[in-house]
Structure formats: structure tokens, C-alpha cells
Amino acid sequence: MLTSKKVSNTTSFLGISNGKIELSLRPFAWLAEDLQIDFQQTRPHLETQILECCISNREGSKLDRGFFWNLEIGKRIEYLLILATLPHNSQFGVNLRCLNLECQQQMEIEFPLSSLIDLQHQSENKNPEIAFASENFSLRKPTGNDQLAWLHQVFSDESSAIMAMVQTLLPAEQKSAFQQGCSQHQDWIQTLNQVMEESDPLVNFSLQVNCPYCNTQNLQDFDLGAWALQQLYGAQQQLLVTIHRLAWHYHWSESEIFAIPPWRRSRYLDLINREENY
Ligand SMILES: [Zn+2]
Numbered sequence: 126m127l128t129s130k131k132v133s134n135t136t137s138f139l140g141i142s143n144g145k146i147e148l149s150l151r152p153f154a155w156l157a158e159d160l161q162i163d164f165q166q167t168r169p170h171l172e173t174q175i176l177e178c179c180i181s182n183r184e185g186s187k188l189d190r191g192f193f194w195n196l197e198i199g200k201r202i203e204y205l206l207i208l209a210t211l212p213h214n215s216q217f218g219v220n221l222r223c224l225n226l227e228c229q230q231q232m233e234i235e236f237p238l239s240s241l242i243d244l245q246h247q248s249e250n251k252n253p254e255i256a257f258a259s260e261n262f263s264l265r266k267p268t269g270n271d272q273l274a275w276l277h278q279v280f281s282d283e284s285s286a287i288m289a290m291v292q293t294l295l296p297a298e299q300k301s302a303f304q305q306g307c308s309q310h311q312d313w314i315q316t317l318n319q320v321m322e323e324s325d326p327l328v329n330f331s332l333q334v335n336c337p338y339c340n341t342q343n344l345q346d347f348d349l350g351a352w353a354l355q356q357l358y359g360a361q362q363q364l365l366v367t368i369h370r371l372a373w374h375y376h377w378s379e380s381e382i383f384a385i386p387p388w389r390r391s392r393y394l395d396l397i398n399r400e401e402n403y
Contacts, residue, residue: 147183150204152211154360157383164358169272172201172350175357179208194269201269202327202350203245209356210238217241219352221332221345228339234332241349244326253294253324255317257306264294266325287314370397 153159153175162174176193193201210216218235253264271293280286288307292300307313322329331346367390371382374397382390 148180148188149183149185150180150207150211152360152387153179153208153357154364155387157379159361160364162361164354164361167276168350168354169269169276171354172205173269175208175354176201176204180204194273197266197268197325198272198350199245199248199266199325199327202353203242205350205353205357206238206241206327209353215239217352219332219347221334221343223336223339223341224343224345225336225339225341228336228341230336230338232334232336232338232343234334241327248324248326251324253320255320257303257310257313260302260306262295262299262303262306264291264320267294267328284314287317291317367391367394370394 156178158178162171162178164171166174173190173193176196177187177190180193181187196204206217215238216235217238218233221232221234223230223232252266255262255264267290271290274293275286275290278286278289280289288304291303295303310316318329322331327349329346330349331344333342333344335342368379368382371377371390371393372379375393385393
């Protein structure tokens with residue numbers, strides 16, 4: 126659930142609920158700590174660090190890092206998408222190239238972020254289930270912790286990688302029966318992918334669009350988390366430019382600039398721009 130509320134005159138927060146606790150979320154690239162984030166680090170670490178910076182409890186206190194590692198990947202993507210479209214915009218927008226080789230025209234896709242958040246919320250509390258022969262297997266959804274563990278494992282091929290990942294998501298008593306079931310079903314990876322896609326729509330997201338130039342239907346896999354990180358990287362770079370311009374113009378130090386609330390920094394930038402355009 127998303128509700129907008131003003132906590133103070135200087136920083137606007139969003140109240141979000143993850144079903145268990147109420148959280149506050151502030152825009153990224155507002156505070157000095159946001160410049161400490163290295164976008165070159167591995168993705169699960171980067172995502173956790175950004176979430177940790179911007180999400181606090183309702184009273185505004187920082188949460189334990191373990192809270193973010195324990196979040197399901199879909200939930201982590203949901204929060205990153207909200208951050209990527211703050212503070213003024215709640216639209217998801219992307220440029221895609223048509224897959225028809227004779228066309229390849231660029232298409233601009235834009236829709237409200239709320240439709241993605243609705244997708245995530247509808248899929249919550251539904252665990253992926255897969256049936257082999259007469260047996261049903263119930264998996265849990267992967268979390269940031271799972272991503273981190275898989276990152277440090279080496280696999281000989283794709284199917285052994287997928288099998289090892291699934292094994293971590295199955296209840297202990299179903300692990301060996303699942304492995305046996307797979308040995309009798311050649312297309313188990315395909316079945317599993319389909320089940321995971323349906324149960325975790327933001328993690329396995331694809332965009333279906335009709336090209337307005339050639340009218341071909343395009344179904345394109347799209348990495349929403351990577352898109353969010355790209356926007357947030359852009360916001361961090363913009364913050365660097367802001368500091369550079371204010372420091373250059375007013376001879377303020379970095380800490381003096383960060384003592385000024387974001388809305389006033391932006392006002393000073395407007396004034397500098399106006400002067401320069403005279
Ligand atoms: Zn086309």
C-alpha cells in the first residue's frame with residue numbers, strides 16, 4: 126500500500142507497508158550517505174545498500190541490514206522501482222527497439238508505476254507450486270540472501286545451477302523426490318521457469334507491446350531491477366553535478382551544501398542557471 130505523507134518541511138517521505146511493518150521511504154540522491162554508494166559492486170550488495178539508505182521504520186530509525194537481505198527479490202525490486210521514480214514522477218518509461226529485423230524502430234513505452242506495484246502485490250502470499258507425476262512440490266520465493274548465496278557458488282552447467290537453486294527453495298522433505306521427478310521429466314526446466322514467472326512477475330518481467338510502425342507483436346524480457354539501478358545511478362551523478370555547481374558558485378564545502386535541504390539546493394541551482402542565461 127502506498128500513501129504519501131509529509132513528515133517534515135525539508136524531506137518528504139512515503140509511507141509504505143510490507144504487510145508486517147510500516148516503513149518510511151525517502152528519495153535517493155538527497156543525502157551525503159548516498160554518495161558513498163559504489164555502483165560498481167555486485168548487484169545484490171548494491172541493492173541492499175540503497176534500500177538500507179532510503180528505507181527506515183515509521184519513526185525514521187534505520188533498520189537492520191538483515192531485514193533487506195531477507196526480503197523476497199520481488200519486494201526488493203518493488204522498493205527499488207519506487208525509489209527510481211521518486212520524488213516527482215511515478216511513471217515507468219523505457220525505450221525499446223522493435224524485434225522485427227526489417228523494422229527495428231525505437232518505441233517509447235510509458236505506464237504508471239502503480240500497475241507494476243499491483244502486479245507484485247497480487248503475487249504476494251502465493252508460493253510457486255510445481256507438479257511432477259502425482260506429487261506436488263511447493264517452493265518458497267527467493268530472497269536477497271538466496272541471491273547472495275548463489276553468487277558465491279560455481280556450477281558446471283545451467284541445469285545443475287537451476288537444480289541447486291531450486292533445492293534451496295524446497296522444504297527439506299521434498300528435495301530428493303523433486304530431483305527424482307526431474308530425472309523423469311526432460312522439460313522440467315521449462316515447466317519450472319513458467320511457474321516461477323507466474324509467481325514472481327517483477328523478477329521475471331516481460332513487456333508485450335505492438336510495434337506502432339510494423340504492427341508486429343513484441344514480447345521482450347525486461348530487467349526491472351537493472352532499470353531501477355540505472356535511474357538511481359543517474360540520480361547520484363546528478364547530485365554530484367549539483368554539489369559541483371554550488372561549490373563552484375558559492376565556495377561552499379560539501380558538508381555545508383548537504384546541510385541545505387534538497388528543495389533549497391534546487392532553488393539555488395535555478396538562480397545560478399538564470400544568471401548564466403542572462
Ligand atoms: Zn516494428
